[in-house]
Amino acid sequence: MDLQLILFILLSAVAIISALGVVFSKNPVSSVLCLIVTFIAIAGHYILLNAQFLAVVHIIVYTGAIMVLFLFVIMLMNLNADIEPQKRNWMKYAGVISGGVMFLVLLAAVRDANMPALSTTSTDIGLIENLGKTLFTTYVVPFEISSILFLSAMVGAVIIGKKD
Amino acid sequence: MINLVWLVPLLPLLGFLVNGLGRKVLSKGLVGVIGSGTVLAGFVVSLLIFLEVRTEGFNQQIVHLFDFISVGSLKIPFAFQVDRLSALFLLVITGVGSLIHIYSTSYMHDESNEGFARYFAYLNLFVFSMLLLVLGANYVMMFIGWEGVGLCSYLLIGFWFKNPAYNKAANKAFIMNRIGDLGFLLGIFLMITQFGSVSFNDVFSQVPALGSNAGVLVAIAMLLFVGAMGKSAQLPLYTWLPDAMAGPTPVSALIHAATMVTAGIYMIARSNVIYTLAPSIQMVVAIVGLATAVFAASIALKQNDIKKVLAYSTVSQLGYMFLALGVGAYTAAVFHVMTHAFFKALLFLGSGSVIHAMGGEQDIRKMGGLKKYMPITNITFLIGCLAIAGIPGFAGFFSKDEILANAFVSSPVFYAVGLFGALMTAFYMFRLYYMTFSGTFRGTHEQEHHLHESPAAITFPLIVLAILSIVGGWVGMPEVFHVKNFLAAYLAPIFAPSAPYLHEHHLSHSMEWILMGISTVLVIVMIFWARAKYVAWKDEGVENTGLAKVLENKWYVDELYDAIIVKPLYSLSKFFQDGIEKSGIDALVNGVGKGVQWGSQQIRLLQSGQVGFYIFAMVIGMIVLLLISLFI
Amino acid sequence: MPIQYYIFLSIALFCIGIMGVLMRRNAIIIFMCIEMMLNAVNLLLVSFSKMWADAGRVDAGSAQIFVFFIMVVAAAEVAVGLAIIVMMYRNSHSVDVNLLSRLKN
Numbered sequence: 001m002d003l004q005l006i007l008f009i010l011l012s013a014v015a016i017i018s019a020l021g022v023v024f025s026k027n028p029v030s031s032v033l034c035l036i037v038t039f040i041a042i043a044g045h046y047i048l049l050n051a052q053f054l055a056v057v058h059i060i061v062y063t064g065a066i067m068v069l070f071l072f073v074i075m076l077m078n079l080n081a082d083i084e085p086q087k088r089n090w091m092k093y094a095g096v097i098s099g100g101v102m103f104l105v106l107l108a109a110v111r112d113a114n115m116p117a118l119s120t121t122s123t124d125i126g127l128i129e130n131l132g133k134t135l136f137t138t139y140v141v142p143f144e145i146s147s148i149l150f151l152s153a154m155v156g157a158v159i160i161g162k163k164d
Numbered sequence: 165m166i167n168l169v170w171l172v173p174l175l176p177l178l179g180f181l182v183n184g185l186g187r188k189v190l191s192k193g194l195v196g197v198i199g200s201g202t203v204l205a206g207f208v209v210s211l212l213i214f215l216e217v218r219t220e221g222f223n224q225q226i227v228h229l230f231d232f233i234s235v236g237s238l239k240i241p242f243a244f245q246v247d248r249l250s251a252l253f254l255l256v257i258t259g260v261g262s263l264i265h266i267y268s269t270s271y272m273h274d275e276s277n278e279g280f281a282r283y284f285a286y287l288n289l290f291v292f293s294m295l296l297l298v299l300g301a302n303y304v305m306m307f308i309g310w311e312g313v314g315l316c317s318y319l320l321i322g323f324w325f326k327n328p329a330y331n332k333a334a335n336k337a338f339i340m341n342r343i344g345d346l347g348f349l350l351g352i353f354l355m356i357t358q359f360g361s362v363s364f365n366d367v368f369s370q371v372p373a374l375g376s377n378a379g380v381l382v383a384i385a386m387l388l389f390v391g392a393m394g395k396s397a398q399l400p401l402y403t404w405l406p407d408a409m410a411g412p413t414p415v416s417a418l419i420h421a422a423t424m425v426t427a428g429i430y431m432i433a434r435s436n437v438i439y440t441l442a443p444s445i446q447m448v449v450a451i452v453g454l455a456t457a458v459f460a461a462s463i464a465l466k467q468n469d470i471k472k473v474l475a476y477s478t479v480s481q482l483g484y485m486f487l488a489l490g491v492g493a494y495t496a497a498v499f500h501v502m503t504h505a506f507f508k509a510l511l512f513l514g515s516g517s518v519i520h521a522m523g524g525e526q527d528i529r530k531m532g533g534l535k536k537y538m539p540i541t542n543i544t545f546l547i548g549c550l551a552i553a554g555i556p557g558f559a560g561f562f563s564k565d566e567i568l569a570n571a572f573v574s575s576p577v578f579y580a581v582g583l584f585g586a587l588m589t590a591f592y593m594f595r596l597y598y599m600t601f602s603g604t605f606r607g608t609h610e611q612e613h614h615l616h617e618s619p620a621a622i623t624f625p626l627i628v629l630a631i632l633s634i635v636g637g638w639v640g641m642p643e644v645f646h647v648k649n650f651l652a653a654y655l656a657p658i659f660a661p662s663a664p665y666l667h668e669h670h671l672s673h674s675m676e677w678i679l680m681g682i683s684t685v686l687v688i689v690m691i692f693w694a695r696a697k698y699v700a701w702k703d704e705g706v707e708n709t710g711l712a713k714v715l716e717n718k719w720y721v722d723e724l725y726d727a728i729i730v731k732p733l734y735s736l737s738k739f740f741q742d743g744i745e746k747s748g749i750d751a752l753v754n755g756v757g758k759g760v761q762w763g764s765q766q767i768r769l770l771q772s773g774q775v776g777f778y779i780f781a782m783v784i785g786m787i788v789l790l791l792i793s794l795f796i
Numbered sequence: 797m798p799i800q801y802y803i804f805l806s807i808a809l810f811c812i813g814i815m816g817v818l819m820r821r822n823a824i825i826i827f828m829c830i831e832m833m834l835n836a837v838n839l840l841l842v843s844f845s846k847m848w849a850d851a852g853r854v855d856a857g858s859a860q861i862f863v864f865f866i867m868v869v870a871a872a873e874v875a876v877g878l879a880i881i882v883m884m885y886r887n888s889h890s891v892d893v894n895l896l897s898r899l900k901n
Contacts, residue, residue: 057864077885092819099783116847125849
């Protein structure tokens with residue numbers, strides 16, 4: 001058992017347990033905190049996969065910005081108490097069952113796939129220099145378009161959130 | 165000159181376009197000049213072509229204008245074939261056509277400006293189609309003209325379209341023609357599969373290789389003959405022609421006597437090789453022609469409408485032409501087409517003159533004694549009657565005699581029946597003549613006051629046609645008169661391909677004299693009988709009984725067709741409408757609609773509006789899709 | 797280390813996200829589950845990027861660029877989505893998606 005596998009199992013366990021926590025915790029605030037843990041675990045996976053820059057961006061964007069936004073909204077609305085009425089349990093069972101079936105089907109779909117194993121040697125594909133070159137040469141047009149998307153999302157958010 | 169043959173059909177086409185498009189602005193005089201002028205110019209060109217064609221040793225010429233259809237190996241050019249047959253028909257069509265155009269300028273003068281131009285446009289279009297029919301160098305071109313004349317016939321019969329009876333007559337003509345046209349079309353298709361070409365030259369050169377009475381040849385000949393039956397009003401498709409008298413009288417003269425109905429004759433004469441090599445069908449042609457000749461003549465005996473009598477006489481004369489074709493006397497058939505065009509146009513135009521003078525009255529029981537009011541019409545009409553009856557010296561005599569002589573060669577029975585029909589012809593024509601022109605006037609006072617000779621535009625064509633009805637027959641005098649038969653020599657190259665297959669046995673001259681003598685004497689007897697019976701006829705209001713009643717009602721053929729074809733068709737349609745349409749198709753269609761409506765009302769309940777449920781459905785769908793892609 | 801491990805992990809996270817979306821009625825939690833599903837996909841993309849980089853492909857970095865774009869879209873989505881949730885809360889004082897059943901009519 002090498003170090004990578006140990007780290008993988010550790011990070012995966014953290015990610016899955018905290019993901020379950022997101023779904024099953026009754027308090028929205030703890031859901032958010034569980035999700036942050038999940039994201040950090042995923043960032044760890046990124047580092048394992050030689051995507052260092054991505055890991056950093058991931059932590060900054062998700063954990064730093066998006067999750068804070070969630071938390072902010074929850075605090076703002078004072079939703080920290082569990083307000084969901086616990087009726088209609090069949091919906092929950094249906095959700096669990098269909099999610100599990102989905103999981104099994106997907107597992108069955110990829111189980112027999114024959115794919116190469118990942119090597120333990122590191123690659124420099126995830127370095128900021130290489131990513132920057134790719135982003136600003138091959139993908140410069142989608143990059144610019146995504147900036148427009150961002151702008152419009154921003155305008156949309158402001159308009160929707162405005163008190164009329 | 166022959167390379168300019170396209171001018172002949174083009175001129176009437178131009179006339180049609182100018183008159184048709186400018187019908188609201190052109191004056192009547194201008195329309196008349198354009199309408200008649202274009203046909204007259206066509207006649208001049210035809211005459212020049214004819215002079216060139218009739219020279220010794222002339223071979224047919226194909227004037228290729230452009231490729232009309234080119235599909236795979238099948239090439240159908242838009243080409244004109246100039247030979248002795250088409251040149252002769254050109255002459256007849258444009259000649260008689262221009263006379264009738266001139267006549268029409270006066271006859272149709274009471275029409276409104278627009279109607280007048282419309283009439284001339286149709287007439288020009290008709291002449292164009294007919295010229296296309298006779299000039300075409302292949303069967304498809306012929307079919308275009310064939311359909312064109314059918315269309316014009318429809319338009320002109322229904323010219324006074326405000327009268328529903330006339331519209332019905334037009335529909336009848338169109339539908340009857342369509343039945344025949346289907347046969348023609350099938351014949352063309354068969355020809356394409358068999359010979360890979362529809363051009364006359366290709367087909368006729370390949371036909372002899374098939375041998376006599378080959379199955380496919382018989383089929384082609386029969387199908388083409390069905391087409392000819394429709395167009396040339398033979399049994400059993402003749403009923404449209406008498407009804408077609410609904411159109412203006414010059415139209416009856418042009419279309420239903422002189423030109424269009426002879427299209428069938430032209431087609432068979434043109435395809436003479438096919439028919440000569442299919443003797444069984446030739447026999448059918450002869451029998452149908454003979455039956456039609458006698459049948460129509462018997463109906464004409466008791467008709468009282470001046471145009472109906474002439475219409476049935478046309479059907480009867482067409483029957484004689486088919487008899488001639490059937491016994492292999494192609495020259496005689498074409499000869500009769502020509503003479504018939506002259507005297508039948510003359511008779512129709514004369515009857516038009518009478519109707520004009522009578523203020524639209526067509527019933528001969530209300531006429532009589534017109535001799536003294538309309539001398540020119542009287543004389544020309546008499547000449548026409550003599551010609552059709554077959555008095556020696558007049559055109560009809562020579563052509564009819566030639567047909568009967570050829571029929572005698574084929575079978576004496578044909579001759580006897582044919583002669584019987586000819587005698588009836590003489591009788592009913594002179595019944596018509598005497599009831600119309602002699603005796604005392606039987607119409608109202610008002611009509612009597614109005615009686616007058618027609619203007620020059622009407623009498624001029626009558627005189628010209630009367631002269632032609634006399635001299636027109638002289639070109640084809642039989643050899644017994646010790647003169648050269650111009651027409652036979654002229655047409656010989658056309659019918660040369662079928663000559664080797666025909667059984668030539670000539671009548672002796674004495675036999676020919678005897679036959680001629682018998683028919684002449686009997687015809688004169690019939691004429692005097694008719695004179696004795698009808699010269700001073702009075703309307704006594706006696707109802708016809710027995711056979712006469714049957715004849716007056718045209719053997720109840722229309723009623724018969726009504727009972728065996730129209731009525732069952734109606735009830736079948738009614739069954740389809742009520743049974744199949746309403747309870748079958750409608751029920752199915754409405755049922756589908758109702759089912760969908762009901763189903764969607766049930767499915768609508770699924771739209772609970774709850775987002776959770778929608779997502780759930782989506783996930784289930786994804787799972788199902790994955791399962792399908794995984795296991796199937 | 798077989799790449800299947802990463803695929804299994806991604807599937808697990810993705811299905812947990814689906815479960816959350818189906819089970820919960822709180823709009824914010826549903827939103828977070830969607831973010832989790834997006835991240836499962838991102839993880840898969842990055843692991844495939846590594847796989848192709850091991851195989852010597854020079855353009856293996858494209859997968860990571862896609863991850864960037866997904867992040868961009870997710871961020872935009874969150875901005876708009878949270879604005880909608882705020883408005884919804886302002887109107888009905890609840891974030892229960894089952895109250896949003898006006899589509900029914």
